[in-house]
Amino acid sequence: MKSTVVKRSIVVGGHKTSVSLEEPFWTSMKEISQQLRVTLSELVSEIDTNRQQSNLSSAIRLFVLDHFKGLAAGPTGESRPRADHAQGLAESPAERG
Numbered sequence: 001m002k003s004t005v006v007k008r009s010i011v012v013g014g015h016k017t018s019v020s021l022e023e024p025f026w027t028s029m030k031e032i033s034q035q036l037r038v039t040l041s042e043l044v045s046e047i048d049t050n051r052q053q054s055n056l057s058s059a060i061r062l063f064v065l066d067h068f069k070g071l072a073a074g075p076t077g078e079s080r081p082r083a084d085h086a087q088g089l090a091e092s093p094a095e096r097g
């Protein structure tokens with residue numbers, strides 16, 4: 001059985017690195033970066049800077065999971081939990097002040 005994990009190169013913090021992600025996570029990262037109006041490199045750099053996991057690929061997966069869990073919770077009048085590893089990017093421009 002062929003692995004669904006693909007190694008991809010990306011520039012993070014000004015240097016080239018690679019992450020190993022399944023296609024749905026990579027696609028989701030591209031969608032999230034478009035929604036937040038940042039480049040994919042900027043989004044991954046923010047996750048990298050604030051990650052608590054030792055592995056960048058794992059931190060990206062957790063960020064994507066947290067993002068979509070927050071969307072699934074929907075507006076409840078309470079603030080939804082956000083990923084600590086990209087806190088500033090997850091806020092809307094109005095929330096940033």
